[in-house]
Amino acid sequence: MAVSGQTISYLLPTFFLMAAHILWYFSTMGQxxxxxxxxxxxxxxxxExxxxxxxxxxxxxVxxxxxxLVGDLAGRKSAFSLAVLMVGLLSIFGSLFYGIEVSGSSEPVVWVNAAALLSVERFIEGFLLGLCVLLIWxxxxxxxxxxxxxxxxxxxxIGYFALFSAVELxxxxxxxxxxxxxxxxxxxVLSSLIALYFNGNTPVLMGREIEMEELSLDFDEDMVKQTVDSFIGTHDIESVRSQVEILETTKELSDAEMKEILGEDIHQPGSLRTMPGVGARMEERLTAAGYSSIAQLAGETPARLVSRVKGLGNAQAxxxxxxxxxxxxEAARSSEKS
Structure with missing residues (x-):
């Protein structure tokens, strides 16, 4: 599932992660x-x-x-954190795989555990390739x-790996x-720490995905709750519940009957002033916040109304x-009596 508007959240940590890897690699090859x-x-x-x-x-x-595998089991963000950790550890402990010994007047002796160093380095490169190119992006x-x-x-x-090959050759x-x-x-190491810092602001992709195989008829209450929580906030649920409570005060009504009960004027901005506690200035503030009818306000929650209307207190909301x-x-009850 595409996460619109979150590209930059992964771009910054990815940049510093790639920078950490390339700095470690060239430093190691140079040494x-x-x-x-x-x-x-x-x-x-x-x-060789x-x-x-x-x-x-x-x-x-591999x-x-x-x-x-890690991306599917733990989520993309956790997998990215693991990639940052691996590059950081490689930057810190990579020098343990090679060295040079000098004793007295004898010739210096170079030693390098090339097999282990190559295996770790290529595995991490493959991990970065699979995670960043094939999954996240x-x-x-x-x-x-x-x-x-x-x-x-x-x-x-491609340019990244071409640079590696060009320097080696x-x-x-x-x-x-x-x-x-x-x-x-x-x-x-510094670049890895910066990547880890920026990774804290990245979106959790796996938690907002709906796999098609899970949409079966036998899903339980926990699965429904998890899916709803991923897309609907607490204030949204309260707003829906309040609207249901309003509708439950009436019998089943058609669209024409509901329009007759509420009347044409209930959807007009001028009708806001007919409510107790709403004067001309408050009506202007409510209209500026996007509320044009009593029906809209009836389906709101105090917390969200306060957040949308500037200077409005919780008690007033x-x-x-x-x-x-x-x-x-009252309009619904009056219509039923008549």
Whole structure:
């Protein structure tokens, strides 16, 4: 289910999450190159060092599948929080997978657990790919511009991974800046914390989705309550209940009969002033807030009326609503007697 207007909520944490990952990756690759150079060796890639080059697509696929599983079981927001946590932990503890030893006058010895480092790194990349591209961004925003939105997201990620490949292969003379090599991991941790901060404002997508297979005839009361709570607030329920109470004071009426009971003037702005406690100024304030008839006020709740009408107190709102309901009930009773 698309969540309109919430695209920016996921855009900011996604940006900082991608920044954290790319900073950690380039910093790690840069440090490995420096370590190998000190030992008189040339570092090519983690795939070649570990011998797992052919398995890299498999590791990506496993991460993508894990993102889908966690997203369905725990929700998109929780899955995104897990992605931020994984990138943050990798930024902090990733340096434990490699190092260089220097003892006396002997040559420096470089060590790197390339298989473990590559497996973790590709799994997280796959998780980010599955979560951000295949899940979250397909469910955000308006369906009208979904094609353009997804094409831009795919373009972003293709460019993202192309940048990785270009730096690894040294294409166009690109190389990792020394500043990124020295401080990239620290800024990656900072970027992860910023992503975690912005993730607090992201919408919970799973909690507002209705899966078609759940719409069966045997759903229980808890399922109905959960669905209603997802789309209707407390004030909305109170408003509906108050309108039902008004209708329950009358017998079953057709549209023509209800129109005859309430009269044409009850839907006109001027009829608001006929209620006790509503003068010319109050009528102007109610009209400015969007209330043009007694019927509208009768179906309101005090809390929502106070929030919509500037300067209106709770006691006064209760009085207005009570007067509106009594007006309609009295009109209904009078019609039944006649």
């Amino acid at each position: 490995l190159e420096v370590n190998f150079a000190l030992a008189g060796m040339v570092f090519m890639s983690l795939g 060092e570990s011998g797992l080059t052919l398995l890299e697509p498999v590791l990506l696929a 991460g993508t599948a894990a993102a889908g 397909t469910e955000l925003g308006s369906p009208k511009n979904r094609g353009r939105r997804l094409s831009l997201v795919w373009l972003l990620f 040294g294409a166009f003379g690109w190389h990792i800046p020394s500043a990124v090599t020295q401080a990239g991991q620290q800024f990656a 209760e009085k207005i609503i009570r007067a509106a309901r009594e007006t309609i009930k």
